[in-house]
Amino acid sequence: MSMLRSIFLRREAGIAVMIVLFCLAVGSVKPQFLTLDQLRIILLLTPLIMIAAMGQMMVIVARHVDLSIGSTLGVSAMMSGMLYRWDATWLGFDVPWWTGIPVSVATGALLGFFNGILIQLFRLPAIIVTLGTLSLYRGLTFILSNAKQIDRQWIPSELKGLSQTSPILGIPWIIFIAFGIALLTHWFLNHTRVGRQIYAIGSNPVAAPLRGIRVTHVTLMVFTISGALAGLAGILYASRWGFVNPSNTGSGFEFQVIAAVVIGGVSINGGVGTVLGTVLGVLLLGCVAAALPLLGIPGTSQAAIYGSVILIALLIDRTVRQQGIVSLKRSRA
């Protein structure tokens, strides 16, 4: 076990080394990449991905995948945007700015729960179900909003302030929220019974129920959490960009999140993955995204880079897994 553990530890160290090497390489060409200002830009690119990646990571650890989070983000952001645009003067008071947060999170949780029901109760593969709900939820966003964008003036300034004002050191609230969620996920996965059960289900779905794990409950919960976190990312999207658009908001987001999670060393075969690795994966993606404009690489190449990064991460995942098996065999021999 200690042998395997050391390999996983090395894995995260590997990502950290990759980040440092990448930053040094870009910094040697463009010295302004290594300034604090640039660090701020990198950090500001990541919070939405990081929050959703925590949910996606749990789903992948449980040996499923959630393709619908981009659309879930869209619906949730749209719900809160509609709430802000809603004329509540007849109530006698304005809708407080923070109400969007529970509304968005609850919407996301509901959509995630719906995914979970379909997957767990009908025993369907998550990839096909969430491919269906990806389209279904996107259509829902259009229907809810009547295909109209929620413009800047409707988003409360306090909400926008979350990604501009800072409690300390000039780092905006939104980054603290993202790291707070990451810490919470770390605690949940490592120090609660249910958290450990997610790993048990992912590493051996046949053995898990035999050990008395309630697979249906846990799986439903994992998908609900993934949806809720996508919902939180939705309201923060409104905060960060100041608008909600039915077709753009969250579209293609799932691929960035899956890329980040897979780079972070979460095994697609389930049962393996850490919060630290995922956070590092997100940061590496952030560094790449921030370096592109500096290096004069057009933004159109971003998708191709994400795609190749997913494939490279898959290759690394496979080599690491094989090494793990070999070293296990050696230690037994």
Add this chain to the structure above:
Amino acid sequence: MSALETQSAPSSQDAAPVRPRWQTIIIRPETMTLILLVLGVFAGGLLSPYFLDINYILKSFTLYAEVAMVALVLTMVIIAGEIDLSPAANMALSACVFAWMQQAGIPIPVAVAIGLASGVLMGAINAFFAIALQLPSIIVTIGTLTLYRGLAQIIAGDKSIRVPEWFIGIDKIMLAGIPLPAVIFIVLAIVLGVVLGGTIFGRQIYQIGTNEIAARHAGIRSARIKLILFLLIGFVAAAAGIMTASRLGSVRYDLALGQELQMVLMAMLGGTYIFGGRGTILGTFLAAWLLVIVSTGMIVANVLPAVQLVVLGGLLIVSIVATNFIYSRAQR
């Protein structure tokens, strides 16, 4: 794990009695697709008399023929127990490569050949990851889907690349009153249907999908068969991409964006079993027409495009639930 499997293996006494022939036909998922298709035409006919006009349906079909072609091969890939989500991106990249080449002054036939070759290469990349490295094809093709679409975006940028005037209009060419894309689709369906249903190669695809380990022990070269399927879907997707270029007259990187949904939907509606081993070309063939009727019906009925997205997504979920249900009943 092996102890579990031996425990649950059925003995010969558990075998169900043979069903009468009419029953086996009725519980086939293709029958459900056919019934839905007839109902669809009937409902469409109430909606608008156009639906009873075969020429109108054929004309609408040209809009979906390319995707339907890919869905036929995808059916075989899913029967073999794999999946490919990248063909829509493959269509875009092949079409972009083709359009880019011909814009650079390379003669059209050569450009078409290069486009097709790039499609086969994309299939080979998928096969390398999914077969040689034995990674799950679901995640691999999510990665390559992003990569191929991204490469198309690098080639084409935000602009659209025009193709020469004479190359435009494959959907306007008629063969015996049927638009050429529909003819290609029907011919491909017949060829693939014969291959899948009537050849040793086709039966081996079913065996791989039912139990790959058993198939390999039975001497079936599963890796080679899967490789052929991935190359074939790459080739057909490239051909579909170039046909789309001819139909639209220009190529953008977002060609066929999100249409992997339609492809999977056609296969699922046709009763292909998502876990492999079951499904027919006939089912997907019928499902393609059903989807055209439903989509055209929604356009005629002035249904918002957003609602159409909801309907397609919902249809995908309903069709897998129904197919799983039918197969679990049939197994009992």
